[in-house]
Amino acid sequence: xxxxxxxxxxxxxxxxxxxxxxxxxxxxxxxxxxxxxxxxxxxxxxxxxxxxxxxxxxxxxxxxxxxxxxxxxxxxxxxxxxxxxxxxxxxxxxxxxxxxxxxxxxxxxxxxxxxxxxxxxxxxxxxxxxxxxxxxxxxxxxxxxxxxxxxxxxxxxxxxxxxxxxxxxxxxxxxxxxxxxxxxxxxxxxxxxxxxxxxxxxxxxxxxxxxxxxxxxxxxxxxxxxxxx
Amino acid sequence: xxxxxxxxxxxxxxxxxxxxxxxxxxxxxxxxxxxxxxxxxxxxxxxxxxxxxxxxxxxxxxxxxxxxxxxxxxxxxxxxxxxxxxxxxxxxxxxxxxxxxxxxxxxxxxxxxxxxxxxxxxxxxxxxxxxxxxxxxxxxxxxxxxxxxxxxxxxxxxxxxxxxxxxxxxxxxxxxxxxxxxxxxxxxxxxxxxxxxxxxxxxxxxxxxxxxxxxxxxxxxxxxxxxxxxxxxxxxxxxxxxxxxxxxxxxxxxxxxxxxxxxxxxxxxxxxxxxxxxxxxxxxxxxxxxxxxxxxxxx
Ligand SMILES: Nc1ncnc2c1ncn2[C@@H]1O[C@H](COP(=O)(O)OP(=O)(O)O)[C@@H](O)[C@H]1O
Ligand SMILES: [Mg+2]
Numbered sequence: 001x002x003x004x005x006x007x008x009x010x011x012x013x014x015x016x017x018x019x020x021x022x023x024x025x026x027x028x029x030x031x032x033x034x035x036x037x038x039x040x041x042x043x044x045x046x047x048x049x050x051x052x053x054x055x056x057x058x059x060x061x062x063x064x065x066x067x068x069x070x071x072x073x074x075x076x077x078x079x080x081x082x083x084x085x086x087x088x089x090x091x092x093x094x095x096x097x098x099x100x101x102x103x104x105x106x107x108x109x110x111x112x113x114x115x116x117x118x119x120x121x122x123x124x125x126x127x128x129x130x131x132x133x134x135x136x137x138x139x140x141x142x143x144x145x146x147x148x149x150x151x152x153x154x155x156x157x158x159x160x161x162x163x164x165x166x167x168x169x170x171x172x173x174x175x176x177x178x179x180x181x182x183x184x185x186x187x188x189x190x191x192x193x194x195x196x197x198x199x200x201x202x203x204x205x206x207x208x209x210x211x212x213x214x215x216x217x218x219x220x221x222x223x224x225x226x227x228x229x
Numbered sequence: 230x231x232x233x234x235x236x237x238x239x240x241x242x243x244x245x246x247x248x249x250x251x252x253x254x255x256x257x258x259x260x261x262x263x264x265x266x267x268x269x270x271x272x273x274x275x276x277x278x279x280x281x282x283x284x285x286x287x288x289x290x291x292x293x294x295x296x297x298x299x300x301x302x303x304x305x306x307x308x309x310x311x312x313x314x315x316x317x318x319x320x321x322x323x324x325x326x327x328x329x330x331x332x333x334x335x336x337x338x339x340x341x342x343x344x345x346x347x348x349x350x351x352x353x354x355x356x357x358x359x360x361x362x363x364x365x366x367x368x369x370x371x372x373x374x375x376x377x378x379x380x381x382x383x384x385x386x387x388x389x390x391x392x393x394x395x396x397x398x399x400x401x402x403x404x405x406x407x408x409x410x411x412x413x414x415x416x417x418x419x420x421x422x423x424x425x426x427x428x429x430x431x432x433x434x435x436x437x438x439x440x441x442x443x444x445x446x447x448x449x450x451x452x453x454x455x456x457x458x459x460x461x462x463x464x465x466x467x468x469x470x471x472x473x474x475x476x477x478x479x480x481x482x483x484x485x486x487x488x489x490x491x492x493x494x495x496x497x498x499x500x501x502x503x504x505x506x507x508x509x510x511x512x513x514x515x516x517x518x519x520x521x522x523x524x525x526x527x528x
Pocket of ligand 2: 038041042043162193
């Protein structure tokens with residue numbers, strides 16, 4: 001369970017990115033964070049990963065206030081989460097397999113675990129047969145699926161996706177959404193920041209709208225419905 | 230916490246980084262090797278000068294000449310007075326008769342005409358004591374005390390020579406230390422630059438590692454290993470060259486016929502220099518990479 005309690009985030013330059021945000025997300029939920037560009041969606045994800053510190057307020061993850069954990073504990077916090085970005089962030093000089101394997105090595109998995117687990121996740125995203133290819137030989141959708149496999153390979157309980165379909169055409173975007181939905185069905189909590197109207201409308205998930213750093217709407221089975229500022 | 234698979238990963242990452250950095254790695258390896266070579270040169274010289282000074286100290290003697298015509302009892306007495314002076318380690322009597330006989334029967338045998346018309350009664354030599362001092366640096370003081378003894382004609386000492394040797398060895402030591410420090414700093418800057426380049430080249434990878442939950446240590450250790458590898462390879466290379474050079478040069482020196490000063494043997498020197506080099510290599514590697522990580526690797 002994730003809970004933001006009166007979270008305010010002011011960046012060093014004085015920008016107020018989040019203003020007293022309160023938000024509760026249960027295990028296994030699928031939540032869209034919507035809002036126009038600059039609303040504060042990415043800041044929410046960064047605070048969850050402790051890439052940014054809150055200015056005030058608390059953020060509970062499974063009952064623990066993660067704004068209080070020490071620098072040393074941050075890597076272990078991040079291992080509970082998988083993350084994907086709009087720009088995929090793959091290592092260009094490594095194959096699909098190696099990109100996914102990389103994530104397991106970092107957490108100290110044994111060779112045997114790696115050999116067993118990597119094909120399983122590649123299969124989950126439908127890229128088994130392209131394991132030996134380099135990212136540049138893949139389409140955008142396929143690259144994002146590699147990023148997804150990398151995010152999932154260490155079995156995180158939460159998946160954070162920041163505009164994962166932003167660089168993809170609508171059809172490819174829907175393929176990614178199908179995978180996300182499958183992962184969600186298997187119990188992973190999914191938090192996805194997006195301003196892809198069609199996707200949000202079609203998926204009928206919980207929608208949390210942020211505007212100027214405030215939560216202005218929170219509805220289950222909602223639609224995109226963001227008013228341009 | 231740091232299991233085998235992580236260690237293997239760190240080492241292989243460091244090796245990859247070294248190779249990917251290619252030219253830069255070779256350039257820094259070359260410079261480190263040169264630095265350590267110069268360092269080794271100074272260490273070798275330092276050690277030899279030191280050993281020579283030690284030898285000199287052991288041979289630190291003054292010759293005390295007594296006035297002619299004093300009795301044998303007085304001569305023995307003077308011996309006792311010499312022992313009473315501090316800093317005297319040993320003394321040995323040379324009588325005029327002894328010296329005369331030595332000159333006549335050994336040195337100038339068959340060429341007596343060379344030393345003129347001397348007879349045993351008209352002996353040109355004086356009775357003297359050879360005095361060995363305990364501490365070379367107190368020579369002046371001891372000599373002045375010795376000269377206060379009655380019936381002492383004069384004292385000869387090698388003070389000037391000893392002073393020169395002491396001064397030279399001090400200068401060599403100081404210069405060596407200054408040069409060592411400079412070279413240490415230069416080497417660290419070079420390694421730190423190489424590692425900085427790696428950090429820059431790998432910044433995307435480092436960023437991804439952070440998102441995935443790599444610990445600080447896990448991210449940093451390959452860079453430390455990279456620095457240490459450069460340091461140790463440089464140390465081994467320069468150690469090899471110094472060894473080869475020292476063995477070759479000391480052979481030449483021994484065969485030259487001018488081998489007045491005894492050199493420290495290579496077998497005595499090697500362990501010291503070897504350990505020193507590897508330690509230096511590790512140290513500059515660790516510190517060099519630490520510097521650039523603290524500056525460029527905000528984890
Ligand atoms: N590192 C930063 N420093 C200063 N201001 C920032 C920083 N990151 C984001 N902002 C500002 O905070 C606000 C919210 O940004 P962000 O969370 O990225 O919005 P979104 O993801 O919804 O587009 C914006 O006004 C943005 O300019
Ligand atoms: Mg954003």
